[in-house]
Amino acid sequence: MSTHFAIYISNKDDKHQIIDNIVSGNSIANVSHLKGAVFSEITLSKFIEEEIIHGKFAVVTNTKNSLLHSSEGERKIALLDHIIAQKPNYLIVDNVFGNLDVHKQLEIERILTNLSDKTLIIQITNRIGEVLPFINKTYQLQGDVLVAFEAASKDVKSKAPLSFIRDLPKPYRSLSVDINPLIKFNNVSVSYNGRPILNNISWEIKLGEFWQLIGPNGSGKSTMLSMIYGDNPKAFNQDIILFGVKKGSGESVWDIKRKIGYFSSEMLRGFKRLDAIGNMIVSGFYDTIGLYSTPTNEQIKLTHEWLNVLGMFDIRKQPFVSLSKGHQRLVLIARAMVKNPPLLILDEPTNGLDDDDTQLFSELINKIALETDTAILYVSHRKEIGLNPEFFYELTPKKTGSVGTRISIF
Ligand SMILES: Nc1ncnc2c1ncn2[C@@H]1O[C@H](COP(=O)(O)OP(=O)(O)OP(=O)(O)O)[C@@H](O)[C@H]1O
Numbered sequence: 001m002s003t004h005f006a007i008y009i010s011n012k013d014d015k016h017q018i019i020d021n022i023v024s025g026n027s028i029a030n031v032s033h034l035k036g037a038v039f040s041e042i043t044l045s046k047f048i049e050e051e052i053i054h055g056k057f058a059v060v061t062n063t064k065n066s067l068l069h070s071s072e073g074e075r076k077i078a079l080l081d082h083i084i085a086q087k088p089n090y091l092i093v094d095n096v097f098g099n100l101d102v103h104k105q106l107e108i109e110r111i112l113t114n115l116s117d118k119t120l121i122i123q124i125t126n127r128i129g130e131v132l133p134f135i136n137k138t139y140q141l142q143g144d145v146l147v148a149f150e151a152a153s154k155d156v157k158s159k160a161p162l163s164f165i166r167d168l169p170k171p172y173r174s175l176s177v178d179i180n181p182l183i184k185f186n187n188v189s190v191s192y193n194g195r196p197i198l199n200n201i202s203w204e205i206k207l208g209e210f211w212q213l214i215g216p217n218g219s220g221k222s223t224m225l226s227m228i229y230g231d232n233p234k235a236f237n238q239d240i241i242l243f244g245v246k247k248g249s250g251e252s253v254w255d256i257k258r259k260i261g262y263f264s265s266e267m268l269r270g271f272k273r274l275d276a277i278g279n280m281i282v283s284g285f286y287d288t289i290g291l292y293s294t295p296t297n298e299q300i301k302l303t304h305e306w307l308n309v310l311g312m313f314d315i316r317k318q319p320f321v322s323l324s325k326g327h328q329r330l331v332l333i334a335r336a337m338v339k340n341p342p343l344l345i346l347d348e349p350t351n352g353l354d355d356d357d358t359q360l361f362s363e364l365i366n367k368i369a370l371e372t373d374t375a376i377l378y379v380s381h382r383k384e385i386g387l388n389p390e391f392f393y394e395l396t397p398k399k400t401g402s403v404g405t406r407i408s409i410f
Pocket of ligand 1 (some may be wrong): 063069070071072073074099192193197215216217219220222223224381
């Protein structure tokens with residue numbers, strides 16, 4: 001049996017450096033003379049860029065859609081097929097299961113298991129539970145050195161994350177909505193190019209509720225979100241009421257966005273700006289990334305309170321990019337919350353996070369659900385350990401489009 005490797009990293013490790021070292025042969029296997037490929041979200045982004053900028057469609061999905069218009073699951077399977085067709089001698093797979101539902105995870109696992117007969121696989125993962133079954137050696141970085149360890153001996157839950165001890169700040173102004181429900185879908189159906197995606201969705205989100213929108217890849221979660229937060233033209237002929245106003249009846253996207261705090265892990269992709277941590281949070285009052293206005297004393301006070309909750313007051317002047325990916329997310333949640341929005345949307349927020357940071361993130365979201373009136377809409381294909389939504393809205397794909405079911409936990 002050939003040897004395949006995994007490197008278990010945390011969000012503090014420099015993944016790009018790790019991949020560069022592998023490719024140049026300065027790491028766990030001497031592969032510098034071999035033809036290699038990298039399966040990662042960065043590779044995927046490059047192909048999507050090629051589609052947008054040069055009109056090149058090198059990677060074909062099952063549904064013959066462009067990558068840009070495909071769901072995450074469809075994209076990943078298509079990329080893997082494309083890479084395998086190039087017959088690499090070795091393959092680096094990074095965050096291979098990120099954003100994938102259980103079925104797609106099993107499909108990818110099966111494809112990689114077959115591939116591992118002939119091709120060396122090097123997996124990079126920050127979730128110990130996601131190490132591929134055929135991997136026989138797992139390493140972890142200690143300082144700059146990769147050290148072998150027994151993945152089975154690693155007890156993820158025993159490392160409890162540090163807790164947020166302080167109460168969340170009192171809002172700077174009361175919630176500016178007296179309309180309930182905040183969001184209402186009434187028999188909403190959507191198709192793309194004649195293919196039904198959503199079938200008769202009726203759903204309400206009320207102030208203070210904590211929802212998780214769940215469903216397998218391609219079931220239509222992003223499509224639903226784009227009808228609330230985006231300007232998806234498919235929303236205009238539908239019976240959708242957002243904050244008391246019928247979608248498409250003249251309200252601007254900005255009117256809607258002002259009432260929503262939003263975070264998606266996509267916001268961090270390729271983020272290079274040098275804003276200070278404190279400025280990043282205060283910019284949430286203006287719905288900008290980066291600060292272009294002079295904040296009031298009240299806004300500064302509230303920002304300081306959020307910094308204290310996060311334990312980052314003393315480092316508030318440091319660049320945001322100097323934080324780990326996990327801590328960057330906490331700052332962006334504070335940024336989304338300072339304006340005290342009636343609705344907080346979290347779109348696949350833990351993609352790419354390691355085990356410890358995921359627990360910390362869930363802890364902050366649970367705290368927001370308990371201590372504020374903001375409704376939370378958490379969108380993810382998986383039930384996150386430690387996260388406590390009150391309700392799930394589950395999309396189940398059918399030939400006639402996904403149907404939705406409301407599941408109450410208590
Ligand atoms: N603009 C578009 N044009 C054509 N098809 C589209 C478009 N947007 C989405 N689709 C298709 O609609 C289906 C639902 O996609 P959507 O992204 O909403 O699913 P999802 O549940 O968010 O998936 P994932 O969890 O993988 O991100 C997919 O099959 C996708 O290919």
